[in-house]
Amino acid sequence: MSASDERRGDADLYTVALVCLGNICRSPMAHVVLEDKLAAAGLADRVRVVSAGTAGWHVGKPMDPRAAATLTAAGYDATRHRARHIDDGWFDGSTERADLVLAMDASNHAGVRAMVTDDAQAVGRVRMFRQDGAEVPDPYYGGDEGFADVLAMIEDGAEAWTEEIRRTLD
Ligand code: 4NP
Secondary structure, eight states: OOHHHHHHHHHTSEEEEEEESSSSSHHHHHHHHHHHHHHHTTOTTTEEEEEEESSOTTTTOOOOHHHHHHHHHTTOOOSSOOOOBOOTHHHHSSSOOOSEEEESSHHHHHHHHTTSOSOHHHHHTEEESSTTSOOOOOOTTSOHHHHHHHHHHHHHHHHHHHHHHHHHHO
Protein backbone atom coordinates (compact mmCIF):
# COMPACT_ATOMS: atom_id res chain seq x y z
CA MET A 1 0.00 0.00 0.00
CA SER A 2 1.41 3.41 -0.93
CA ALA A 3 1.62 6.32 1.51
CA SER A 4 -1.22 8.07 -0.31
CA ASP A 5 -3.42 4.95 -0.07
CA GLU A 6 -2.67 4.87 3.62
CA ARG A 7 -3.67 8.50 4.03
CA ARG A 8 -6.87 7.95 2.06
CA GLY A 9 -7.64 4.98 4.31
CA ASP A 10 -7.14 7.07 7.43
CA ALA A 11 -9.44 9.79 6.11
CA ASP A 12 -12.28 7.27 6.10
CA LEU A 13 -11.91 6.52 9.80
CA TYR A 14 -14.24 8.08 12.35
CA THR A 15 -11.85 10.38 14.25
CA VAL A 16 -12.01 11.40 17.89
CA ALA A 17 -9.73 14.23 19.08
CA LEU A 18 -9.09 14.56 22.83
CA VAL A 19 -8.02 17.95 24.16
CA CYS A 20 -6.47 19.28 27.37
CA LEU A 21 -4.10 22.18 28.06
CA GLY A 22 -0.61 20.72 27.68
CA ASN A 23 -1.31 17.32 26.02
CA ILE A 24 1.06 15.64 28.46
CA CYS A 25 -1.35 14.54 31.25
CA ARG A 26 -5.12 14.24 30.79
CA SER A 27 -5.71 13.95 27.04
CA PRO A 28 -2.81 11.52 26.49
CA MET A 29 -4.18 9.34 29.31
CA ALA A 30 -7.62 9.49 27.71
CA HIS A 31 -6.06 8.73 24.31
CA VAL A 32 -4.48 5.49 25.55
CA VAL A 33 -7.54 4.39 27.54
CA LEU A 34 -10.06 5.18 24.77
CA GLU A 35 -7.95 3.33 22.18
CA ASP A 36 -7.80 0.36 24.54
CA LYS A 37 -11.57 0.32 25.08
CA LEU A 38 -12.33 0.77 21.38
CA ALA A 39 -10.01 -2.14 20.59
CA ALA A 40 -11.74 -4.29 23.22
CA ALA A 41 -15.06 -3.40 21.57
CA GLY A 42 -13.73 -4.48 18.15
CA LEU A 43 -13.71 -0.92 16.80
CA ALA A 44 -9.94 -0.42 16.44
CA ASP A 45 -10.01 -0.49 12.65
CA ARG A 46 -12.98 1.89 12.37
CA VAL A 47 -12.01 4.67 14.77
CA ARG A 48 -8.87 6.79 15.01
CA VAL A 49 -8.02 8.59 18.27
CA VAL A 50 -5.75 11.64 18.38
CA SER A 51 -4.99 14.10 21.17
CA ALA A 52 -3.63 17.62 21.46
CA GLY A 53 -3.21 20.59 23.79
CA THR A 54 -4.70 24.07 23.51
CA ALA A 55 -1.16 25.26 24.41
CA GLY A 56 1.85 24.24 22.34
CA TRP A 57 4.39 24.33 25.19
CA HIS A 58 5.17 20.61 25.21
CA VAL A 59 4.90 19.73 21.51
CA GLY A 60 6.95 16.61 20.70
CA LYS A 61 7.37 15.59 24.34
CA PRO A 62 6.28 12.28 25.85
CA MET A 63 3.66 12.06 28.58
CA ASP A 64 4.28 13.54 32.03
CA PRO A 65 6.06 10.76 34.00
CA ARG A 66 3.29 10.76 36.64
CA ALA A 67 0.63 10.23 33.96
CA ALA A 68 2.72 7.47 32.37
CA ALA A 69 3.35 5.76 35.73
CA THR A 70 -0.36 5.83 36.57
CA LEU A 71 -1.25 4.26 33.22
CA THR A 72 1.55 1.68 33.39
CA ALA A 73 0.51 0.60 36.89
CA ALA A 74 -3.00 0.03 35.54
CA GLY A 75 -1.68 -2.09 32.65
CA TYR A 76 -1.79 0.42 29.76
CA ASP A 77 0.99 1.26 27.27
CA ALA A 78 2.08 4.85 27.94
CA THR A 79 5.22 4.81 25.76
CA ARG A 80 3.99 5.99 22.36
CA HIS A 81 2.66 9.46 23.11
CA ARG A 82 4.16 12.63 21.64
CA ALA A 83 2.47 15.94 22.46
CA ARG A 84 0.70 17.92 19.73
CA HIS A 85 -1.02 21.31 19.45
CA ILE A 86 -4.71 21.66 18.47
CA ASP A 87 -5.31 21.91 14.76
CA ASP A 88 -7.77 23.98 12.66
CA GLY A 89 -7.81 21.07 10.22
CA TRP A 90 -10.13 19.18 12.57
CA PHE A 91 -12.88 21.54 11.44
CA ASP A 92 -11.97 22.63 7.92
CA GLY A 93 -10.73 19.18 6.90
CA SER A 94 -7.38 20.53 5.70
CA THR A 95 -5.40 18.03 7.76
CA GLU A 96 -7.34 15.39 9.69
CA ARG A 97 -11.04 16.12 10.02
CA ALA A 98 -12.33 15.23 13.51
CA ASP A 99 -15.84 13.89 13.93
CA LEU A 100 -15.81 14.41 17.69
CA VAL A 101 -13.61 16.76 19.73
CA LEU A 102 -13.72 16.06 23.48
CA ALA A 103 -12.41 18.64 25.95
CA MET A 104 -11.22 17.78 29.45
CA ASP A 105 -12.27 21.04 31.14
CA ALA A 106 -14.28 24.16 30.44
CA SER A 107 -11.20 26.19 29.54
CA ASN A 108 -10.07 23.56 27.03
CA HIS A 109 -13.63 23.53 25.64
CA ALA A 110 -13.56 27.32 25.21
CA GLY A 111 -10.15 27.07 23.50
CA VAL A 112 -11.46 24.60 20.94
CA ARG A 113 -14.78 26.43 20.57
CA ALA A 114 -12.81 29.54 19.59
CA MET A 115 -11.45 27.66 16.55
CA VAL A 116 -14.94 26.98 15.24
CA THR A 117 -17.16 29.37 13.34
CA ASP A 118 -20.87 29.48 14.10
CA ASP A 119 -21.40 26.50 11.84
CA ALA A 120 -23.80 24.55 14.07
CA GLN A 121 -22.63 21.20 12.71
CA ALA A 122 -19.00 21.97 13.67
CA VAL A 123 -20.01 23.40 17.07
CA GLY A 124 -21.96 20.22 17.80
CA ARG A 125 -18.82 18.14 17.29
CA VAL A 126 -17.17 19.84 20.31
CA ARG A 127 -18.21 18.22 23.58
CA MET A 128 -16.95 17.75 27.12
CA PHE A 129 -15.18 14.42 27.65
CA ARG A 130 -17.30 13.68 30.72
CA GLN A 131 -20.79 13.13 29.43
CA ASP A 132 -22.36 14.82 32.48
CA GLY A 133 -20.49 17.98 31.45
CA ALA A 134 -18.23 17.94 34.54
CA GLU A 135 -14.51 18.62 34.21
CA VAL A 136 -11.54 16.28 34.37
CA PRO A 137 -9.44 18.54 36.65
CA ASP A 138 -5.88 19.51 35.77
CA PRO A 139 -3.55 17.25 37.84
CA TYR A 140 -0.30 18.92 36.75
CA TYR A 141 0.35 21.02 39.86
CA GLY A 142 -1.03 18.48 42.34
CA GLY A 143 0.11 15.19 43.83
CA ASP A 144 0.14 11.62 42.54
CA GLU A 145 -3.37 10.91 43.88
CA GLY A 146 -4.72 13.48 41.42
CA PHE A 147 -3.54 11.27 38.57
CA ALA A 148 -5.31 8.22 40.01
CA ASP A 149 -8.53 10.26 40.27
CA VAL A 150 -8.10 11.44 36.68
CA LEU A 151 -7.60 7.87 35.46
CA ALA A 152 -10.83 6.75 37.15
CA MET A 153 -12.79 9.59 35.50
CA ILE A 154 -11.16 8.82 32.16
CA GLU A 155 -11.98 5.11 32.34
CA ASP A 156 -15.66 5.93 32.99
CA GLY A 157 -15.75 8.51 30.19
CA ALA A 158 -13.96 6.25 27.71
CA GLU A 159 -16.41 3.44 28.45
CA ALA A 160 -19.38 5.75 27.80
CA TRP A 161 -17.90 7.17 24.58
CA THR A 162 -17.05 3.69 23.28
CA GLU A 163 -20.73 2.77 23.59
CA GLU A 164 -21.87 6.03 21.99
CA ILE A 165 -19.39 5.71 19.12
CA ARG A 166 -20.53 2.13 18.52
CA ARG A 167 -24.14 3.35 18.28
CA THR A 168 -23.07 6.16 15.92
CA LEU A 169 -21.24 3.76 13.60
CA ASP A 170 -23.92 1.05 13.61
P1 4NP B 1 -2.65 18.60 30.84
O1 4NP B 1 -1.85 19.15 32.13
O2 4NP B 1 -3.38 19.80 30.28
O3 4NP B 1 -3.58 17.60 31.43
O4 4NP B 1 -1.62 18.03 29.89
C1 4NP B 1 -0.95 20.22 32.08
C2 4NP B 1 0.29 20.04 31.53
C3 4NP B 1 1.21 21.08 31.53
C4 4NP B 1 0.85 22.29 32.09
C5 4NP B 1 -0.41 22.47 32.64
C6 4NP B 1 -1.31 21.43 32.63
N1 4NP B 1 1.79 23.35 32.12
O5 4NP B 1 1.49 24.40 32.73
O6 4NP B 1 2.89 23.22 31.54
